[in-house]
Amino acid sequence: xxxxxxxxQDTETxxxxxxxxxxLEKGFAGARTASIAEAxxxxxxxxxxxxxxxxxxxxxxxxxxxxxxxxxxxxAIGDDNLPLEExxxxxxxxxxxxxxxxxxxxxxxxxxxxxxxxxxxxxxRNIPAIVSSLLSNLQRxxxxxxxxxxxxxxxxxxxxxxxxxxxxFPFMAAPIVYxxxxxxYKDYDEFLAIRKKxxxxxxxxxxxxx
Amino acid sequence: xxxxxxxxQDTETxxxxxxxxxxLEKGFAGARTASIAEAxxxxxxxxxxxxxxxxxxxxxxxxxxxxxxxxxxxxAIGDDNLPLEExxxxxxxxxxxxxxxxxxxxxxxxxxxxxxxxxxxxxxRNIPAIVSSLLSNLQRxxxxxxxxxxxxxxxxxxxxxxxxxxxxFPFMAAPIVYxxxxxxYKDYDEFLAIRKKxxxxxxxxxxxxx
DNA sequence: CTTTGCGCTAACAAAATTGTTAGTCTAATC
DNA sequence: GATTAGACTAACAATTTTGTTAGCGCAAAG
Numbered sequence: 001x002x003x004x005x006x007x008x009q010d011t012e013t014x015x016x017x018x019x020x021x022x023x024l025e026k027g028f029a030g031a032r033t034a035s036i037a038e039a040x041x042x043x044x045x046x047x048x049x050x051x052x053x054x055x056x057x058x059x060x061x062x063x064x065x066x067x068x069x070x071x072x073x074x075x076a077i078g079d080d081n082l083p084l085e086e087x088x089x090x091x092x093x094x095x096x097x098x099x100x101x102x103x104x105x106x107x108x109x110x111x112x113x114x115x116x117x118x119x120x121x122x123x124x125r126n127i128p129a130i131v132s133s134l135l136s137n138l139q140r141x142x143x144x145x146x147x148x149x150x151x152x153x154x155x156x157x158x159x160x161x162x163x164x165x166x167x168x169f170p171f172m173a174a175p176i177v178y179x180x181x182x183x184x185y186k187d188y189d190e191f192l193a194i195r196k197k198x199x200x201x202x203x204x205x206x207x208x209x210x
Numbered sequence: 211x212x213x214x215x216x217x218x219q220d221t222e223t224x225x226x227x228x229x230x231x232x233x234l235e236k237g238f239a240g241a242r243t244a245s246i247a248e249a250x251x252x253x254x255x256x257x258x259x260x261x262x263x264x265x266x267x268x269x270x271x272x273x274x275x276x277x278x279x280x281x282x283x284x285x286a287i288g289d290d291n292l293p294l295e296e297x298x299x300x301x302x303x304x305x306x307x308x309x310x311x312x313x314x315x316x317x318x319x320x321x322x323x324x325x326x327x328x329x330x331x332x333x334x335r336n337i338p339a340i341v342s343s344l345l346s347n348l349q350r351x352x353x354x355x356x357x358x359x360x361x362x363x364x365x366x367x368x369x370x371x372x373x374x375x376x377x378x379f380p381f382m383a384a385p386i387v388y389x390x391x392x393x394x395y396k397d398y399d400e401f402l403a404i405r406k407k408x409x410x411x412x413x414x415x416x417x418x419x420x
Numbered sequence: 421c422t423t424t425g426c427g428c429t430a431a432c433a434a435a436a437t438t439g440t441t442a443g444t445c446t447a448a449t450c
Numbered sequence: 451g452a453t454t455a456g457a458c459t460a461a462c463a464a465t466t467t468t469g470t471t472a473g474c475g476c477a478a479a480g
Contacts, residue, residue: 011457027321029240033438043459048439050457106383111237111321114385124389131390157391158408164387165379170371172382173316175324177374179334180341181367198368206412210420221427243468253429258469260427 012050014040016060019047023061024104027112033057062119065108069123072098073130084145085207089200096167096196106168135160142207151207159206166199222260224250226270229257233271234314237322243267272329275318279333282308283340294355295417299410306377306406316378345370352417361417369416376409 009017018040022031033054037044051057075098078090099106113119139156146153170177170192178188185191219227228250232241243264247254261267285308288300309316323329349366356363380387380402388398395401 026325027237027239029237032436034436044438045440045459045461046457052439054438107320109386110317110382114383115236120385120389123386127386127390128392132392155408157394158405161380161387161391161405162376162408162412164383165375166372168383169375169379172320173324173374173378175330176319176333176337177371179330180337181371182338182342184367195368195371198365198372202372202412202416205415208420210418242466244466254468255429255431255470256427262469264468 011040011042011046015042015047015050015057019057020061020064023058023112024065024108027108028054028058031058062113065105066113066119066122066126068102068105069109069127070130072102073127073134077134084141084151085204088203088207092163092167092200092203093196095163096199099167099171100192103171103174106172110172131160149209152209154206159203162206163199163203166202170195221250221252221256225252225257225260225267229267230271230274233268233322234275234318237318238264238268241268272323275315276323276329276333276336278312278315279319279337280340282312283337283344287344294351294361295414298413298417302373302377302410302413303406305373306409309377309381310402313381313384316382320382341370355417359419362419364416369413372416373409373413376412380405 015036018036019031022036022039026032031054033047034044036057037047040047047057051060072095076091076095078087078094080087082090113123135156138159142151142154142156142159145151174188178185178191181191185194225246228246229241232246232249241264243257244254246267247257250257257267261270282305286301286305288297288304290297292300323333345366348369352361352364352366352369355361384398388395388401391401395404
């Protein structure tokens with residue numbers, strides 16, 4: 001044994017998790033290595049001992065988060081054998097739920113990752129491959145349905161941008177959106193539940209024949 | 211005359227414009243007063259001479275930008291005597307254009323303003339008043355049209371969130387969105403033009419009877 | 421022609437933040 | 451029992467960044 005287990009995990013992990021919180025909340029420039037160390041319950045020398053520099057620690061967190069972007073796409077792919085409408089509904093809902101349980105991920109990506117050309121390059125090398133296979137499958141299926149007169153022939157790329165925009169923005173701008181709508185909802189969770197339904201409806205309506 | 215007019219404006223204004231660019235691009239924590247001074251073409255002591263502290267200079271920029279948020283709403287209100295569909299089309303297009311010519315405003319608001327509780331409070335005291343008058347007018351009009359069977363009875367609040375989400379997100383996440391869609395478009399401007407049409411269609415489709 | 425006020429500069433001071441180093445303690449290894 | 455290695459600490463060093471101050475030059479006012 002030897003080690004005190006009053007702290008839940010090993011030092012390196014605790015620093016990583018504290019860094020994750022600090023970086024996601026304040027960004028690279030706003031984060032303080034001393035705060036990270038304090039939150040992790042270690043001296044700030046330990047942070048340098050394990051990760052050498054603030055930059056290296058940050059890169060570690062960034063690569064974790066960029067990988068999550070792959071997950072977000074894969075997790076949103078629905079059951080292959082459901083009818084198109086159900087499958088899209090499921091995808092939108094899963095995507096919404098993913099964002100809902102990673103609420104500061106989008107802001108982090110938009111601010112910290114996109115601000116650095118090298119990170120944009122990493123993403124441009126990884127994301128389009130996954131997205132384009134997703135898109136071509138989706139587009140093929142839409143075209144099949146459309147050929148049978150079962151739905152509108154819509155552009156899958158635009159549909160994807162719609163889904164992501166509708167699902168992500170309300171979380172990024174949560175205080176404004178919820179604040180501006182004032183007292184129309186009991187609480188934020190109620191607003192989110194309504195919003196989720198609404199987004200599904202908005203997307204599906206684009207496919208419906210009228 | 212006396213003054214050299216090699217520099218276009220007076221010192222205070224040049225510092226303000228340089229600060230605006232620096233803060234919008236890098237955020238408060240990432241901005242450097244020395245960079246701002248250099249960009250303005252003055253010694254960094256001048257920055258403190260005119261604005262005392264980095265904080266005060268930042269607040270000045272923040273209030274400018276928060277005021278623009280009022281404009282964004284007012285500018286989007288269309289002609290009162292157009293039919294509903296045309297008016298909404300016009301509003302969505304104006305909003306899109308506004309964001310398009312202030313592309314880093316949303317990111318700045320979301321990151322820098324929302325990160326500070328005092329700014330959120332300022333906005334919560336000012337925005338809801340404007341928004342709720344806009345919303346109640348819009349809702350009344352929608353209800354009238356719906357009563358005559360001319361459109362769906364939709365929730366104006368949700369419609370507003372839809373519009374803002376669809377219009378703003380693609381600009382905030384521009385490198386990803388445009389990057390992930392790869393080579394499907396000639397250039398970014400073409401993508402934007404298509405996107406603008408698409409957003410109008412998406413919104414109007416929510417109102418259409420089917 | 422002296423004074424006053426203002427824009428301005430250069431040099432300096434203070435604070436905050438990151439990064440280093442010498443050395444301690446402990447546990448395993450020879 | 452001496453040796454080694456790795457986790458760790460306290461103190462310090464270096465750098466970056468913000469903020470200050472004493473004073474110069476010039477134009478307008480008295």
